[in-house]
Amino acid sequence: MYLDRDDNKSNGLMDIIKTKYKSMSKGQKLLAQYTLNNYQKVAFMTASKLGETVGVSESTVVRFANALGYSGYPKFQDALQELIKTKLTTVQRVEMSNSDYNKDANILEKVLKEDIENIKETMDYMYESSYDNAIDTIISARKVYIMGMRSSIYVAKYLGYYLNYILDNVVILRMDMGEPVEQMIKMTSEDVLISVSFPRYSKKTLSSVEFAKDRGAKVIAITDSINAPIAKVSDVILTVKNNMISFIDSLVPAFSVANALVIGVASRERNDIKEYFNELENIWEKFEIYE
Structure with a gap:
């Protein structure tokens, strides 16, 4: 085996x-x-x-x-x-990236190819049933909480920004608004927490996920492995490859998965979205938002 x-x-x-x-x-x-x-x-x-x-x-x-x-x-x-x-510590990763990328004159091509490979691996490793389960869980939730720590916060904000166009129950946990658990104090078993976490894993992310589970909420993990700390206590796991020999990880596949989640939810809420965007267009025109 x-x-x-x-x-x-x-x-x-x-x-x-x-x-x-x-x-x-x-x-x-x-x-x-x-x-x-x-x-x-x-x-x-x-x-x-x-x-x-x-x-x-x-x-x-x-x-x-x-x-x-x-x-x-x-x-x-x-x-x-x-x-x-x-x-590996960040210093060790910098040393490894220096020795690797200094040998390659075309760093741009190498990095882009690695991002492409990460997306391909994400497609190979992610189960479609997990994706479908994530969409069902988001749509059926009373309230959708989204969180990410450190660099993962940008994926969380991106996902929350677009889900806000579709749903009226999205809460992005903000680090400038106090501890995540304080912002989830009203969380119930009818809610869902979408947590984004990649190495080096944040301890606060894990404690927040465990808090959500204690409240009875469902947890969707967007992370790199089923062995990641939050994956072990989550209900739905979306495995996203983010390998890169550097002090930074590739978040490109994570943004792609966020896109897929938004489009998946949107496809289920098609009629409401059309009405909502018609209203938005009127507002944008009235306040001259776009050229």
Whole structure:
């Protein structure tokens, strides 16, 4: 049985390597030792490069990944990348990005390609049933709360801004209005909290989600893995890939998912939206909002 998608808890990957070490071949043991000591590097090395560095063949690298329970080397790399996203400090990430991007003269092309790849992976990893469930949960909620901490707040504000055009029950939790839990004090079991969270995970985001669950509310998590802290206590999980070898993560796929949520809700509320925007057009014209 292979541990593909997010079924493997990456934070236990080092323990898996240690446990399986005795049963490995000589070449695989060399790979295991190197990975344990240099997992930050291995996460972004090709199979051929890792084999060359350790002194084994590329096929041995692939068999090493298989021995750990992965169907291929790319899946093993995914697990390592998920691990380092939660472990590396910002300083370490800057150092890694400097060494990687300085080798590439065309940084613009590299970053854009990584964003494209993240969107493709998001399409591959996200279950359509989870998306449909999220739409149903939002539409049926008495009140929709949306929150994100640090850089994730911009995804939350973007999602809330457009949902406000469709629904009249949207509350964006603002960090300048006090603690998130204070703003959710009237939350009930009829409400939903949409929480956006990416590494490095904010402790306050997790405590806010746990508060919402204690109030009986549903929680929709927009995060990078089913092993993310908020995912473990959420009702609906929308997994969004945000890998980037830098001190910043790619939020482009998160904005794309936000777009999909808005359009999904809008498709269910088509008649109300048309009437609402007709009224808005009259207001915009009266107050000369646009040229």
